[in-house]
Amino acid sequence: MNATALSQGDPALKIVALEARVVTVPMAPHRTASVTVVASPLVLVSVTTEAGHRGDAILFTYTPIAQKPCAEFITGCAALVVGKELSPTAISDALHARFRLLGTQGIAGMALAGIDMALWDAFAKSREQALHVLLGGETAPLKYYGSIGMDGAEGSAREAERWARQGALGVKAKIGYASLDEDVAVIRAMRDAVGPDVSLMVDYNQCLSAAEAARRLRQLDVEGLHWIEEPILAHDWTGLERLRREIRTPIQCGENWWGPLDFRHAVETGVRDLFMADVMKAGGVTGWIRVSALAQTYGITLSTHLWPEISSRLLLTSPNAGWVEYSDWWNPILTEPLRLEGGVVRVDEAPGTGVTFDDVAVERYAGG
């Protein structure tokens, strides 16, 4: 796939506006080993072309503290984007080069990814194609899993059963309780609730020390887990590689890696069981295309992290597609949230990335 060639835009399509809005969408509390999320602090990014195509993107800033700085970074980039031809890859690469000395992780990386996703949305809309079709992918069902917070054994089992009844082929729970016994109790309660045919995954959200991870993961090896996610710090590649050699259960990682270079560091260190890419931290659509190529080259199954609409479309362009992490957190501001049907997500072929804002709802939730 040659993304540069694909993004040679129509010279008549000039970008005339780049905007960012701060929106906070309430949600049911989602507990993880490191934090409880009670609302989604979002920044909505929009670009408009002279021909009137609008491209939209969602950024999830994890904390309200980062919302306004991220939005300001984006509007600060307007002078570097407005007036340019709609060529997402070229603009994205130029912005990354422009901020090389500042660094393109954290708030800067999030802002650049939001601009990139909005540009690709406008670009696909200008060609009246769904993103995955534009990139050569085929429309097909994708398997998804349901996510469960740190809800204890009883609560996790109840949620797992609900997902399984809905048809989900996998469920993933946050663990990292005070003791290994509690982690095991959650896993076994979920297994009892869903039976042997539903894949079970667990996510430590980077909360264990390397020594504690080695102790716990050796014990969890007998639980038949589909994967164990981020047991230790995501950037401790040598630690992850050591764990990988010690246990049989695949280790899932990638949602906190910034851009294709972090994925390359992982591969080079030998951390290559399973990858999950976060379309924001991976660098937007442009970054995702490169991460996907890397994963394909090394035969690593690629799954998604949040952003179910755009990520599902991107996953349809990945020959080694794994799971869609389903999330409905941002559904309240979308006119066409991703549809679940039994055990799969159904991606439609509406032009763009699949992110279309409900303007009335956006207005209702405006503010940080």
Ligand SMILES: [Mg+2]
């Ligand atoms: Mg995770």
